[in-house]
Amino acid sequence: MKNADKLVRLIHNPGAGEGKYSKKEIVKMMDTHGYECDYVSSKKKSALKNIEPETKFIAIAGGDGTIRKTIMGLLSKKLKFKRPIALLPFGTANNIATSLGISEDVGQNVSTWDDYKLRNFDVGQALGLKKAAYFIESLGFGLFPQLIQTLEDTDTKNIETAEEEFELALNKLLEITRAYPARKCQISIDGEKIEKHCIMVEIMNISRLGPNLKLSEKADPGDGFFDVVIVGEENRMAMESYITDIAKGKNIPFPIASIPAKNISISWEGTDMHIDDTIKEEESYTLTISILHSLLEVIVNKETLA
The missing domain is CATH 2.60.200.40 (Tumour Suppressor Smad4)
Structure with a gap:
């Protein structure tokens, strides 16, 4: 059984921000804070498939395009459990995350996951x-x-x-x-x-x-x-x-x-x-x-x- 409190599906665009954060770096940050990473590249069609029922939330690592694509994909899926979204922005503009007051410092964002609030987001x-x-x-x-x-x-x-x-x-x-x-x-x-x-x-x-x-x-x-x-x-x-x-x-x-x-x-x-x-x-x-x-x-x- 997966650890329901620490399992995170990470959807990562390895090319965002000119490759500023690699898969290895982000997974290491998550591991440092005790999170088990269920990794998939945003380039894969399987990014939103086979999400474990124990998954606590879905983390999106990349720019506005990656965030937008993933959210729209989530809205089109009939997932069994509704899951919150965590943003790890490192694109060019990062308009979505900035509008929510989310830092561009990925390590800082991961460090807050144990003590967070949920904010509603309209469509x-x-x-x-x-x-x-x-x-x-x-x-x-x-x-x-x-x-x-x-x-x-x-x-x-x-x-x-x-x-x-x-x-x-x-x-x-x-x-x-x-x-x-x-x-x-x-x-x-x-x-x-x-x-x-x-x-x-x-x-x-x-x-x-x-x-x-x-x-x-x-x-x-x-x-x-x-x-x-x-x-x-x-x-x-x-x-x-x-x-x-x-x-x-x-x-x-x-x-x-x-x-x-x-x-x-x-x-x-x-x-x-x-x-x-x-x-x-x-x-x-x-x-x-x-x-x-x-x-x-x-x-x-x-x-x-x-």
């Missing part, structure tokens, strides 16, 4: 596409899906560090912000209707997006609310100024206040849309977006909730 649901779509970070229109596409089309073979990657992303985002044509948008936020021409709308479940931009100061992925960020044509210069200041290393708040929301209906007359890191390409969109409250539980340090 967004979007209806109106060919099939229902779900997101854990954000869903949005305009600038950011355009940025994702631009970066995918850019030759980055000479990019060697996370700092250089952030610099490139911010420069590209500034170029896009200056040139992006505003689109007509109709949005209903818990019954309140807004209609304007926008360059960006983001429905945030976490506080950060893209190259570690904190678009919503108060966003809490477990509070049962989205934070909606609407950047109209009239806000273009403020957006440009914000990106320029962030690129200079300034720590400044986002200039446009977010709007809390539970239920959203939105029509966007444009092709640019993303759901987390996935781009959609349709001529226009009419979506109904709702929040699935407390669908997940994430392990955090008790001090984070203090």
Whole structure:
């Protein structure tokens, strides 16, 4: 019989963070703190298969992409026992973990597993596409899906560090912000209707997006609310100024206040849309977006909730 108090399924992306933490290093950290590691690479299709009933929780080691992929895989599985998720982030941006106040120090995170709190984590649901779509970070229109596409089309073979990657992303985002044509948008936020021409709308479940931009100061992925960020044509210069200041290393708040929301209906007359890191390409969109409250539980340090 496995030790039910110490068995952890570790799903690890060995390539994340330029291989910053190896399988051997993470397993050793876990062993030092008395945890038995049930290891599987995130590259394997079996990452979420044959999970022992005694497993205490599932640890995800990697960047936002690995975390997102694993969580979506968990949501699609009908596991016999619901298990909390522990995050060991060491990707480039680590927006998900940072929004939860989770350190990028893997050893420190493992050391808190014996004395932790569970934090609720919501999931967004979007209806109106060919099939229902779900997101854990954000869903949005305009600038950011355009940025994702631009970066995918850019030759980055000479990019060697996370700092250089952030610099490139911010420069590209500034170029896009200056040139992006505003689109007509109709949005209903818990019954309140807004209609304007926008360059960006983001429905945030976490506080950060893209190259570690904190678009919503108060966003809490477990509070049962989205934070909606609407950047109209009239806000273009403020957006440009914000990106320029962030690129200079300034720590400044986002200039446009977010709007809390539970239920959203939105029509966007444009092709640019993303759901987390996935781009959609349709001529226009009419979506109904709702929040699935407390669908997940994430392990955090008790001090984070203090």
